[in-house]
Amino acid sequence: xxxxxxxxxxxxxxxxxxxxxxxxxxxxxxxxxxxxxxxxxxxxxxxxxxxxxxxxxxxxxxxxxxxxxxxxxxxxxxxxxxxxxxxxxxxxxxxxxxxxxxxxxxxxxxxxxxxxxxxxxxxxxxxxxxxxxxxxxxxxxxxxxxxxxxxxxxxxxxxxxxxxxxxxxxxxxxxxxxxxxxxxxxxxxxxxxxxxxxxxxxxxxxxxxxxxxxxxxxxxxxxxxxxxxxxxxxxxxxxxxxxxxxxxxxxxxxxxxxxxxxxxxxxxxxxxxxxxxxxxxxxxxxxxxxxxxxxxxxxxxxxxxxxxxxxxxxxxxxxxxxxxxxxxxxxxxxxxxxxxxxxxxxxxxxxxxxxxxxxxxxxxxxxxxxxx
Ligand SMILES: C[S@@+](CC[C@H](N)C(=O)[O-])C[C@H]1O[C@@H](n2cnc3c(N)ncnc32)[C@H](O)[C@@H]1O
Numbered sequence: 001x002x003x004x005x006x007x008x009x010x011x012x013x014x015x016x017x018x019x020x021x022x023x024x025x026x027x028x029x030x031x032x033x034x035x036x037x038x039x040x041x042x043x044x045x046x047x048x049x050x051x052x053x054x055x056x057x058x059x060x061x062x063x064x065x066x067x068x069x070x071x072x073x074x075x076x077x078x079x080x081x082x083x084x085x086x087x088x089x090x091x092x093x094x095x096x097x098x099x100x101x102x103x104x105x106x107x108x109x110x111x112x113x114x115x116x117x118x119x120x121x122x123x124x125x126x127x128x129x130x131x132x133x134x135x136x137x138x139x140x141x142x143x144x145x146x147x148x149x150x151x152x153x154x155x156x157x158x159x160x161x162x163x164x165x166x167x168x169x170x171x172x173x174x175x176x177x178x179x180x181x182x183x184x185x186x187x188x189x190x191x192x193x194x195x196x197x198x199x200x201x202x203x204x205x206x207x208x209x210x211x212x213x214x215x216x217x218x219x220x221x222x223x224x225x226x227x228x229x230x231x232x233x234x235x236x237x238x239x240x241x242x243x244x245x246x247x248x249x250x251x252x253x254x255x256x257x258x259x260x261x262x263x264x265x266x267x268x269x270x271x272x273x274x275x276x277x278x279x280x281x282x283x284x285x286x287x288x289x290x291x292x293x294x295x296x297x298x299x300x301x302x303x304x305x306x307x308x309x310x311x312x313x314x315x316x317x318x319x320x321x322x323x324x325x326x327x328x329x330x331x332x333x334x335x336x337x338x339x340x341x342x343x344x345x346x347x348x349x350x351x352x353x354x355x356x357x358x359x360x361x362x363x364x365x366x367x368x369x370x371x372x
Contacts, residue, residue, distance in 0.1 A: 240267070
């Protein structure tokens with residue numbers, strides 16, 4: 001996530017507890033929502049202060065310049081309050097005290113005693129970590145993993161943001177082969193195709209902050225969208241394939257890829273993993289195999305993971321990346337992973353097993369290129 005933010009040209013000011021804070025002007029708010037692939041939500045930080053009591057929380061909140069952000073008709077509420085290692089821990093009390101403090105401030109500033117809240121929505125989120133309160137406005141709305149392309153899903157889909165983050169953890173790039181033999185709704189192939197073709201993930205959806213005309217000029221959104229359109233690589237050829245044993249699921253994956261505008265870049269086909277083959281070298285498997293949520297499914301896992309191991313062994317000089325919560329993965333694949341990383345797939349603790357293949361040789365430099 002940090003790298004993506006820096007690639008967009010912003011300076012990171014702190015990283016704590018799963019949140020990355022960066023500095024930017026108002027256009028950063030639009031660009032971050034539209035361009036970041038691995039983030040769930042972009043928050044606008046209104047203020048930070050320490051609070052050891054509800055009085056501190058009330059006064060600290062009231063001291064912030066709310067009238068500069070919330071118009072007189074704003075509909076605002078604290079949609080979420082989370083606390084960690086702090087004196088204040090009751091989320092519902094934090095939510096109501098923060099709201100009351102803002103109302104108090106706005107009553108004084110606007111000289112009114114009642115707000116009908118009939119205007120645009122300004123949801124707030126409060127984070128308290130080690131007694132430090134961060135009050136933020138949620139610019140995103142529906143989480144960023146909702147790109148808009150996944151109209152239908154197969155069973156146990158991986159989130160789009162996690163799929164993108166895992167692909168970006170591997171050395172895969174658009175010039176290398178990528179196969180997902182358990183593609184389900186097609187999330188890995190679609191995210192990879194979008195990365196390869198430079199298609200910004202938030203181009204086809206809406207954000208809460210689009211209605212904040214007092215804060216974000218419409219022009220900022222148009223500029224960010226036009227920047228995203230200019231960046232798309234139209235003329236591109238990639239070798240990305242998605243397979244699944246279930247024909248209905250493959251149809252869903254195709255429909256989703258069409259929706260994302262990348263169906264021409266992916267070959268989807270119904271095929272069991274036991275029949276996985278590829279004639280070329282140096283490809284990547286990136287996949288999320290079944291991990292057996294139900295008992296009867298669990299009994300089939302040793303055979304299934306044996307088949308994954310055999311299919312992988314048949315491929316020449318490939319790398320294989322699996323996210324799964326099945327703890328006997330290496331045993332049945334018959335191979336120890338070169339790297340392993342604990343990762344949460346939603347609420348489920350999983351591992352990202354990484355079996356690394358060799359790098360392809362560098363293309364030979366021709367005599368004419370060598371002279372340049
Ligand atoms: C955990 S889901 C993958 C979800 C996918 N990543 C997504 O985002 O929708 C596992 C998939 O493996 C498929 N599957 C189960 N057994 C298989 C087999 N032997 N060969 C190929 N696919 C299989 C299932 O149909 C299911 O779609």
